[in-house]
Amino acid sequence: MLEVQIAGVNWKNPVTVASGTFSAREAARWYDPGRLGALTAKGVAIEAWEGNPTPRIAETWGGMLNAVGLQNPGVDSFIEQELPFLENFETPVIVNLAGHSIEEYVAVASRLNETAVAMLELNISCPNIKEGGIGFGSDPDMAARVTEAVRQATQKPLIVKLTPNVGDIAAIARAVENAGADAISMINTLLGMKIDVHNAKPVLANWTGGLSGPAIKPVAVRMVWQVRQAVSLPIIGMGGIMSGEDAVEFLMAGANAVAVGTAGLLDPAAPVRILKEIEQFMELRHYKSVEEIRQTGRMMGGRTERHG
């Protein structure tokens, strides 16, 4: 009853983890990662990235800011050191791609063609990298160009991850759909900032960072709903999911699956707890499939774009 199919890949249930918030090696100390619908690795680039200086983490009301800056060991080291471990579990592996330029994204995607990775997730949305990231994700033409280039470089199902830091998210979603994306994941973090007023300086060394956690959930649900009106691609919804009911909210907004991020930082076993809570909700409300929850969401009514 929990199975879903995302861009032709079978997931045993609709719950994965959000990129950058999960380490299989660590998670495997508390639960079997094979229980999840898919495992999403953190962002990987063609070369190693050092990331930002510390402090990289700040606490905010109902969430947190991070400015990790996509620290990663580079795709070769990832394939050698981390991928074999991720592939130990009986569940599809999604690799999240980071890059400063179209060429870099294409290079990582090509390199991963030689592996058994099930899906690629193109991160055009990380707010921390000045040259790339936010530039690609906030402009429909740029988003389409990078999607198209990576599409041509790989046969693997391609998920494009959208940033919420845009005016018209539906326009970006349509652009990547037309450019050949197989699925959309959303949302990445909202750009934020925190100032330590006693020392009169920003808390993060990078000044700004990405906001995640329950504080962003209403924004994420609204955006998933908007994108669902705009495209027919499968959507992996995320942003502040802390419980099974939060996850169901995304499904009703039109998502086909969900990802758990910050909740897993606060308790590594959160993704499996949330999965169990979705099951309990389905029993309670007599849903026979995840698809049925989504259909119920569609019957909420045909409200067209209005505000307030």
Next chain:
Amino acid sequence: MTKQLASNPFSKRYEIIRHSQLTEAVWQLVLAYDQKAEPGQFVNLYLDEADLLLPRPISVCRQEEGKLTLVYAIRGEGTRRLARREPGQALRVSQPLGKGYETDYLQKGQTALLIGGGLGIPPLLHLAETLAAREIGLTTALGYRDDSFLLEEFQKTGAEVNFIVEPPFSFAERFDPPSSATASSEPGTDFAAVLREMSAEKEAPRGQVTDLLAGRQWEVDACFACGPKAMLQKVTAQLAEMGKPVQVSLEERMGCGYGACVGCVCRVLDPKGRAISRKVCVDGPVFWGSEVIWNA
């Protein structure tokens, strides 16, 4: 693959047995806790309030049968609200986290020097009690900001306890009248009383822990330090001059405390001398002072 799942969940709610104030800003929290922590490890405390979701990492100060003692200072909103939690209430606490001090190489009869500054002192008590049980001789060099705490407990381990209290220069900062115009009308501060209090304490030597260290040649087999980063850097340099390596415990802001978020990194030198990133929460918090790149 074979799965070896931890028998304990990552975190659980544990009952507060005792919660008392040691000094004006420093509190001691005793929890009913059944997991074993190595010296230098820490636990995450979760306030689980909507505005305080992130973990508060606090070092293990003491471990007795079924009991865990933490000593913490009130620094911000989280520790301020923590101090209001009462015995009988439960608090969500993680399992022991991180890599503590390496002590296996020490033999019975050898000696260790424990160097602590401020809230770096509590974890050294767990280390002292553990080493004392193995009949390793102990000397301490402890530096306090103002009021001392845990001295009696260190003494009970049989350690030679050396400590020092920062000179009251902060006196000037704290009590300096803002301007002569307001000074005379400023009520409240009884300068004479403050001075009397200071002289009553005067048996405590004044200075910083680095002054204590500089004062003598330390004949010890191992050195362990915990405290503010600037102090650890100086201590590492001082001991290096005496030909003594030291293990230091670092602090960094943490998003998870168990290795997932890559928020808590520090830079260290690998065995080949290349600069690499390490996670303070799982690769540390304890590192060899000589491997840390201090001004990264």
